Amino acid sequence: MNRTWAWRPLPPVAGETFGGFVRRLFVLVLPGIWVAAILAWELAGTGHAQPLQLLAAAPAIACAGTGRRECVVLGGLCALIALVPLGAAGQDTAPATRLGTCAAILVVVAASYLTAGRRARLLRELARTRDVAEAAQRLVLRPLPERIGGIRVAAGHLSAGEGALIGGDLYDAVPTRYGLRVVIGDVRGHGLPAVGTVSAMLGCFREAAHDEPELSGVLRCLDRALARHLAGRGGPAPEEGAGAEDAGMAEEFVTVLLLQVAQGGEYTALNCGHPWPYRFSSGTAEPVAQDEPLPPLGLFPLPDRLHPLSGRLAGREGLLLYTDGAEDARDAHGAFFPLHAELLACLSGAAPPPLAPRALVAAVRDRIVRHAGGRLTDDVALLALAEDRPHVPA
Template structure:
């Protein structure tokens, strides 16, 4: 409310400034006891109007100032008619120049808005919002780009319902901003096809690797040309497959492991635990994938529990004092209440991250939260085989 009032006051001041300038010059011209001519200062009024108010006010004020310059009033009355005519012509020249400059600036502003609208549409199509519900899961995602003017950077995520369960990808391309969009597009396009076509998760990962090599101009997977292969071009990737019974399997290529959130109810502290079922493989693009890449089993995701996937832009963010962002603690705060709300978790973490960094990001940030909403069946849960624990406090 206060900010809206301040904006309105500033806008009114900009609109009134040219008129106040003309009024001040006219009054000083009429009452000045020194005999000094100030009417030439009226030429600034049209320029001020064009800069802050618009072309129409520029023309109106310019015409009025030009007519006033011709009138023999005050100290201007002692000037020769040729001087008054010269002043009038100078004011009209300023009006014409300001009018043309303002028109060009307006066209450039409109063109910039169209370009920004097209870029926003393209970026939203590339990193499209995740559906709120998918295959018995509630989802929410969010991202922030470290590059000014870019909605999407080098982070990527997607979730798809497939015959094999809900498959999720979270990745981080080296670098950020617009230069990383090409690799993001290649990986997301490959995942959206492979997630439905490949019956096993390792097959999806190999499709992603081939897409990355093709984008970088390499040959077949594992046959990159030495002179064209760059160790600086890589992407970390985390693949998850969440099955209907809550079983979760994963393949990790150099990416941070997810967190598991459990809301324990009012009066009890919620839990946010980093999962670590094993060491991740190297990032895609650095080395060929090994021949055997069995997926790792994460702890079963119980009904009401949530997984939070993120990029390293969250863990590596620092404040002005150099302190790292306390992601695990912030996630625990976001899981308060009787249930974990994915959208609330994403917004809470995003707001806390911006406050921690003062709004200045040095790396892209992406977060994806998914909650198991399958009904809890005690008999079915008791019949499930135990899953090896992979939680790390």
């Protein structure tokens, strides 16, 4: 089963594991090193009992780096050390000074203990919130099976928002009696409003894909659903068939590409402001069309007559669908990611036959991440499908 990469962190390599172990070991021994250095300074007799006042920092260091138990144990040990005269300078130190140092250490221990407890509760609440958010976002942008009928499918998503699993991109593939129907789109903007629009569009597509016999009917359902969704956020719902522009929401739009693949490999596509997909096979790739697409949904009403693009996939051929975030990914010098036919032909030629869409999507994803250095300015969605069934001549 393919998964969305933003949902699963990459496993650490051996170097990272060793580095993490070294950092944890350093955090564990740092409080002890701090206490030992202060004791050595005091026993040397050059600090005149002033270094013992620095023992109050040891419990705070232990609490921040290890845990509450280590904070209490080390704090109690430091409080006892502060009461014991050490060295020649310690013998001349007044008992009130040692008691004051001990009291200061105990105050730091209590404050650090309470702070660590509050931090632990906040971390547990954050973990539960992330689990709930992940479950909700998985329902919106659900993982796709590796095979739907005789078509192999792979999809993935990279979110530009920190800590977000999904953003303004959407995709889905639904098997119907009319064939496999696929949608990929890009909602203007980011954040919760974009996620709400993604949810509305995907919910409408999953219903209309089964009910509408024509792909144009599915697109019109999406247009009406977007208009109602935007009107519900900012005003009364528009009339049936009215575009979002009439509802006063001209600044909100969604680019959508609809694709239908029939049993024999014939496909049809409708494009509203979205990049055209690439057609690929082992070692070759080319765009399926160079025509100007329709305007994005939400800007203008759909025309009365829609003319879908038609084609046919031969055996082992496939299509790569993507959002414009893939082309907009920039490196440190501001150069855009070179997503073109030559690159896809090279990547598809490197994969062993039969070409797996999952391998191609993973290769493109890795190239985008390396090109952008892990810093994306826009969400990226990739979806690839390939014929994997024998075609019987008509």
